[in-house]
Amino acid sequence: MKWLAILLCVPAWGQVSYHRIVNAGNEPGNWLTYSGNYQGHRFSPLSQVTPANVSSIRVRWAYQMDAQTEVSPIVVDGVMYVSGPNTAAALDVRTGRELWTWKRPIPKDYQNIGFGRVNRGPAILDDQIFVATLDCYLVALDAKSGLERWSSKVADFKPGYSMTLAPLAIRGKVLVGVSGGETGIRGFVDAYDAKTGDRVWRFYTIPGPGEPGNETWPGDSWKTGGGSAWVTGSYDPETNLVYWGIGNPGPDWNPDSRRGDNLYTCSLVALDGDTGKLKWYFQFTPNDSHDWDSTHVPVLFEGDVRGVRRKLVAVANRNAFYYVLDRSTGAFIAGRAYAKQTWAKGLDASGHPIVIPNTEPSEAGTLVWPNLNGATVWFSPSYSPPEGLLYVAVREISSIYYKRKAEYKPGTFFAGGGEANPPGGTPSGAIRALEPTTGVMRWEFKMHTAPWAGVLSTAGGLVFSGSDEGNFFALDAKTGKPLWDFQTGGGIAANPISFNIDGKQSIAIAAGRVLYVFSQ
Amino acid sequence: MRCWVLSCLLATYTLAQSRPDAATAGRSIFESQCSLCHGQTGGGGRGPALNRPKLDRAPDDAALRTLIMEGSGDMPGAWQLHPDELASVAAFVRSLGTLPQEVVPGDPASGARIYRVRGCASCHMVAGQGAGFGPELTAIGSRRNAAFLRQTILKPASALPDGFQYVAAIQPSGPTVRGIRVNEDSFTIQLRDAGGHYHSFRKSELKELRRLEGETPMPSYEGQITGAALDDLVAYLAGLKGKP
Secondary structure, rough: OHHHHHHHHHOOOOOHHHEEEEEHHHHOOOOOOOOOOOHHHHOOOOOOOOOHHHOOOEEEEEEEOOOOOOOOOEEEEOEEEEEEEEEEEEEOOOOOOOOEEOOOOOOOOOOOOOOOOOOOHHHHHEEEEEOOOOOOOOHHHHHHHEEEEEEEEEEOOOOOOOOOOOHHHHHHHEEOOOOOOOOHHHHHHOEEEOOOEEEEEEEOOOOOOOOOOHOOOOOOOHHHHHHHOOOOEEEOOOOOEEEEEEOOOOOOOOHHOOOOOOOOOOOEEEOOOOOEEEEEEEEEEOOOOOOOOOOOOOEEEEEEEEEEEEEEEEEEEOOOOEEEOOOOOOOOEEEEEEEOOOOOOEOOOOOEEEEOOOOOOOOOOOOOOOOOOOOOOOOEEEEOOOEEEEEEEEEEEEEEEEEEOOOOOOOOOOOOEEEEEOOOOOEEEEEEEOOOOOOOOOEEEEEEOOOOOOOOEOOOEEEEEEEEOEEEEEOOOOOOOEEEEEEEOOOOOOOOEEEEEEEEEEEEEHHHHEEEEEEE | HHHHHHHHHHHOOOOOOOOOHHHHHHHHHHHHOHHHHHOOOHHHHHHHHOOOOOOOOOOOOHHHHHHHOEEOOOOOOOOOOOHHHHHHHHHHHHHHHHOOOOOOOHHHHHHHHHHHHOOOOOOOOOOOOOOOOOOOOOOOOHOOOHHHHHHHHHOOOHHHHOOEEEEEEEEEOOOOEEEEEEEEOOOOOEEEOOOOOEEEEHHHHHOOOEEEOOOOOOOOOOOOOOOHHHHHHHHHHHHHOOOO
């Protein structure tokens, strides 16, 4: 009863204005958007848990989900919001007990082709929670009751469209991008009016006839060119620019029918938040044939470049290169490999890869580092302003890439090949700390296998991440020294967050089907 | 998840009429992707022999295609194949069934006696009999061909399974523990020693975790089991096709 009273006494409970999210750093006890702030930092300003005392954190509660979970929760004023495949729930942050749940049936004829039936988190704006569903609806729920306010059809799931990402709520709008790059979709990023659910704009990731960039697609190949947009973007409130990573071209491993750069696949795009109009793009992997989606959370930060303070955006890419771009213009500033790769000699002065011949997939198979899941993938990097370091979970793994026939039939696998593990290969992984303006490595923590978990850094001087074998662990943010670890019992394919419970710093991570919350 | 997707694809795939050239088209895929384990002409090796009219785990063509696509156990799934290519590989595998099978000389009953006398059961288990330190052998004959088994007896280190690792956990004080790695993560490792006992270590508490690359606790029997005795032992092992 006392707890309930506390919940009810919080003024404007659940009211999360756009300005609160812009100033998320002012309320570090909450976690208001997918990456913790609009800049994609996944950094907590909380500093109670430190290298000196992290060994004393314990499981405070655990919450069982219906299915394998990759959720990155939202925490607001004593309530945690989580989502799963076509599900959502509000939890009491003190106990993990449910306050409400919501579910939308998954249609019997829904198919997830090329990815798992997962959901990576909800979004909040004002008094509504937003969830992107597998069957491609964006749903707004009342934050207090979980009742559905509106749902908008984003696309027809039958040809292969789907959504697994956490939406991004900006001023008055909710942004989503689609999955389905292995089924010959034409990808897009959409913005919906947060109050009505009406679509405000759509940015097609593949330009249509007459639009600049369409000439990079021969014939009708643009119609089935993929270019999904399945990872949450970042946002610069000062310039109202949205930064979004775009997926691979299709068919994935057979580029014969789509010779050309295939814009804007494997690119970072900067879009006007009001109109969705393209401000600039930077393509990391032209004419990709290894399934190296450029779907990452872009990290926005300020850094000194040759003595001049500049607004930058960084991407540790699936293709194993780290890139720093001017975030106003998209101009290439710096880049270098941050993991083993065998497909490019390096980057030229404009950031384009110098591709090594005969590294494309072939009928007999071509051995290339990294593998199709890349040197890192959808899980988040982290940027710590006090440490001045960018942390990334790295996968050191190769593949034999095969090229096969590709034939487009709506709603079927349109990939033109695939990959196999090389015999005797020993994949490994690491958490690496990079200098953000150069990508030079400062330290690494080696892992037993290639990870699937993102990274959280904290003002207390810690870096949290997880392993495929279920270890959730804390490293010293300055040195990478391991300080604490806990066996969760389930593979970790999720991003950690940090927030307060009654003024005590807490950390949450999803593992297997369970969401764990730790605090001292 | 990918397996699920592919099984759906398979379910919706209408059976193509077998064309005479289907097996020929499947040959090149088989040779590049399957022969490393199953042999160029399906005679087997690390994987089971396929030059048999009946395949234990693929009683019909639909089951064969599913097995190729989804994989099983050590065998990876060839999920990247187009349905036409899948059908052609399956047709090629079926065509191997008309080839002569491997002739295994030797007397299995005599081989069973050698197995017992040489103490193989002190490490291996067959049908519930023996120790569980080394690989379980109840169905080894359906997983490996005779040539591979012969090689393993003579040069065990040349035929280690993927993921096999023999390690020495060297403690700051206390005995060094040698054993087969049972499980491992970034912080801990679990071993089983020759006595069948499990050991668990935090890596940070060990003086050294030495990975004995290419080593195995199984001794080489080269020069010790020879001639007819070796043929008999191989015949016994090749005939072990029971359910483990």
